[in-house]
Amino acid sequence: MAALTIKDIARICNVSISTVSRAINNDPTINAKTRERVMEVVREFNYIPNNSARNLKMTESNTVALIVKGINNPFFQGMFPYFQKRLEDLGYQYLLHTVGGDADEGYVAEAIAKEKRLKGIIFLGGKMNYPEKILENIRIPMVLCSVAGLSHEDNIHPRVSTVSIDDSGEAHKVVEYLIRKGHRRIAIITGQKDDLTVGRLRLRGYRKALEENGIAFDEELVGYMDDGIPEFTEANGYATMKKMLESGTEFTAAFVISDRMAMGAYKALYDAGKRIPEDCSVIGFDGIEMTRYMQPSLTTVKQPVEELVESSVQMLMKQINGSRERKHLIYDAELLERDSVKFISNS
Amino acid sequence: MAALTIKDIARICNVSISTVSRAINNDPTINAKTRERVMEVVREFNYIPNNSARNLKMTESNTVALIVKGINNPFFQGMFPYFQKRLEDLGYQYLLHTVGGDADEGYVAEAIAKEKRLKGIIFLGGKMNYPEKILENIRIPMVLCSVAGLSHEDNIHPRVSTVSIDDSGEAHKVVEYLIRKGHRRIAIITGQKDDLTVGRLRLRGYRKALEENGIAFDEELVGYMDDGIPEFTEANGYATMKKMLESGTEFTAAFVISDRMAMGAYKALYDAGKRIPEDCSVIGFDGIEMTRYMQPSLTTVKQPVEELVESSVQMLMKQINGSRERKHLIYDAELLERDSVKFISNS
DNA sequence: CTGAAAGCGCTTACAG
DNA sequence: CTGAAAGCGCTTACAG
Structure with missing residues (x-):
């Protein structure tokens, strides 16, 4: 028995x-x-x-853990296969661990590191609000990938490398693009009001682009995600867009900071009898597969998934091999021009 | 150090x-x-x-593992939060473990059971082609949830309980519905040609419904998933529908066995200049959130997620508490009538 | 090439 | 209430 x-x-x-x-x-x-x-x-x-006995006895494994905050994000989900492939090609075991919204990923990481004698950790997503405190005790190589709140102004813990896009800069490009397309009343659907991650950063880029182009920032045009609905979902995008439409605020374009939310926003626009892009242009963010199949196909910002993964893995390997160098790499995203944005003339 | x-x-x-x-x-x-x-x-x-030391020493934990085959399936992803909540409410630790397409979930389950001193295991998805052999050695309570290939005709290992829908029966209902709506040339987009899981079962139900209604089965109307593209994705639905359209086969409705694929199929139809549902009706399967936001909103079969979860957990608890009873529960899915199916008259 | 022994880091009877 | 000791199931020097 x-x-x-x-x-x-x-x-x-x-x-x-x-x-x-x-x-x-x-x-x-x-x-x-x-x-x-x-x-x-x-x-x-x-x-x-028994792996517990094995892990206990062995002084080191060749396992790398990918610790993901927010399993529900399809953008992250799309990255898993790439991480897995790269890591396994390099001869490492790959361990995917997801942490809930309320969990402290630093603690979890440390616990797994001990349990599995990890060689390294890649954090995917999350906030890392307190890098100092959390990261202090993790003694193994680690890389933060797509972890928000690590813009240059923040002081990053000297022991970590980071790989990300420039959320604020990319949002800035999106808005500049819309302006070039003739839009001046540009709405944004962003994170929750108290968001400290990508929502805040992208909103900042939006605002900056507006101001640089002599368009006054108008709080009426900002749709904060509904905090009673799961984040970044179609339902949330729908509800938020619907509220903005009902408020009577006029706009000719909307920048929605996640593709799934953009899908919900589409529906809200259709329900209000609007056509895309004739009555309202829409731009998403992330570049997940689904966007190609939306009707009309969504113009969106494609995150450089493969580069983010490749670069995260490479930096981790360097650290594992003894390098003490730390870098903070920012990759460019790509604006995928598709069919959801219309040029309008301001005559 | x-x-x-x-x-x-x-x-x-x-x-x-x-x-x-x-x-x-x-x-x-x-x-x-x-x-x-x-x-x-x-x-x-x-x-x-150190959890390894802990697990090694302790004779039992209060952990239940959810072992998922195919993390990419959004239908399963939607179930995670429910499992987590139910299990945690009952005072159990919840461990989500995903296994790749090639891995043997039986082996993985056994290894984790040993390592973590699991109280029980719920398998989500996958095939379990060889229940006898695989399950023989797992001595702890287990439940198979939404594991395909376990229709009544198969002989199920006496040690497991199963919870699922009747894939063949639900497909049958879908096709009957389309027939009642006046359709006779009904296409299906199903699994890969050699599929032994839901693809096969749903295709069987499709065929049976046709035959019962005096409509000859026509192999031309069967679109097998493209095995060069990831399964159940928009891209696969798009490619498969495109191929069918190009073959020149005429049909007035298409039953697509996954919602994501249905999204791809929409696009292929639009690209071919067809309107939904005027020129072609579409029905999906799963009932994931996104379908409400498709344009037009997708008529689909909503799997009873909460019942599947609740029931899986309850059966596992019974086993954990010593019951030797095994059940094989089948839940009804619900046809969500939305806007992608049109009534046509056969005059 | 194989075995006896130490020890990984904990938990838990058993004494006191 | 606290400590000394045994032992969970392995791996790995160290002898032979």
């Missing part, structure tokens, strides 16, 4: 547990025939080693 | 490691003041116990 252990296998094979261990771990010093004999028993009895 | 252990804390506090352990685990026999003194040090040094 009790689960099979290495002792049981040893007894059955009439060898020591050392030998069983060597067989399982493919130790080069073991006799090939002994190994085969042991492995046959292992297979026959379906013996699986 | 080396990570902090319970010994270090004991030394610093001038107590035994037993006492530190008792403080951390909130053992009722410990003196409140001692406990506080220890915990202060724990906090100060940010000590985190």
Whole structure:
């Protein structure tokens, strides 16, 4: 009844547990025939080693953990396969761990690092509001990928490298693009009112672009995400756009800071009898697959997923190999011009 | 440099490691003041116990694992929060583990069960083609939720309970609905040609409904998913629908066996100059949030997510509490009548 | 090439 | 209430 252990296998094979261990771990010093004999028993009895014991004993693994805040973000979901492939190609075990919105990813990271003897950690998403305090105790290489709130003005902990896009800058480009297309009444659907991450940064870029172009910032044109609906979802985009439409504020274009929300916004516009882009242009953000299939296909900002992944992995590898260099890389996103934005003349 | 252990804390506090352990685990026999003194040090040094050691020593945890095959399925993703909530409400730790398409979920389950001293396992998705062999060695309570290929004709391992919908029956209902709406040339976009899971089952229901209504099954109307594109994605639905359209086969309605694929199919139809539902009706499957926001909103089959979750958890709890009863529950899905299906008259 | 022994970092009877 | 000791299931020097 009790689960099979290495002792049981040893007894059955009439060898020591050392030998069983060597067989399982493919130790080069073991006799090939002994190994085969042991492995046959292992297979026959379906013996699986206890990983807790293994991890406890081993001084190091070759595992890298990807710690994700917000599993519901399809943009992150799209990154998983890339991380997995790159890491496995490099011969590392890949461990995906998701943390809930309320959990402290620093604590979780530390706990897993101990438990699994991690070689390194890549944080994906989240806020890292208190990098100093949280990161202080994590002694292994780590990289923050797409972690918001790490713009240049913030002081970043000297032990971490970061890879991200320039959220504020990209938002700025989006708004400049809309302005070039003749829009002046430009709405934004952004994060919650108290947001401290991408919502805040993208809103900042929006505002800056407006001001640089002599367009007064108008609080009426800012739609804050509804904090009673899950973040970044279609439902939230729908509700927020609907509220703005009902408020009577006029605008000819809307910058929605996530693609899923843009999909909800589309629906709200259609429900109000508006056509896209004839009556209202829409731009999304992230560049997830779905946007190609929206009707009309969504003009959006495509995050450089492969570069973000590649670069995160490379920086982690450097640290694992002893480099003490830390970098803070910013990659350019790409504006995908599709069919949801219309040129209007201001005559 | 080396990570902090319970010994270090004991030394610093001038107590035994037993006492530190008792403080951390909130053992009722410990003196409140001692406990506080220890915990202060724990906090100060940010000590985190090694879970491997813990798991190794403890004879049981109160952890339940959710093992998911195919993290990319948004339908499953939508279920996570429900599982988490139910399990945590019941006082269990919840562990989400995803396995890749190639991995053997039985092996993985067994390994985690050992490592974490699991109380139970819920499998979500996947095929479980060889229930006998795989499940033989897992000695802890387990429930299969939405695991395909477990229709009544298959012989299910006596140690497992299952919760699912009737894929074939629901597909049957979809097609009957389309027939009632006047359609006779009904296409289906289903799984890959060699699919043995939901694709096969839903195709079977489609075929049966046709035949019962005196409509000859026409292989031309079956669009098998493109096996060169990730499964169940918009891109795959787009490519498959496009191919069908280009083949020149005529149809007035299409049953697409996943909502995401239906989104891709929409686009292919639009690209071909067709209107939905005027020129072609479309029905999806799953009932994910996005479908409400499609244009037109998608008529689809909503899987009873909450019931599937609730029931899976309840059956697992019964087993954990000693019940030897096994059930195979089938829940009804709900046809969400929205705007993508049109009534046509056959005059 | 193989085995006996130490020890990874914890928890938990058992004494006191 | 606290401590000394055993032991969870492994891996890995160290002998032989």
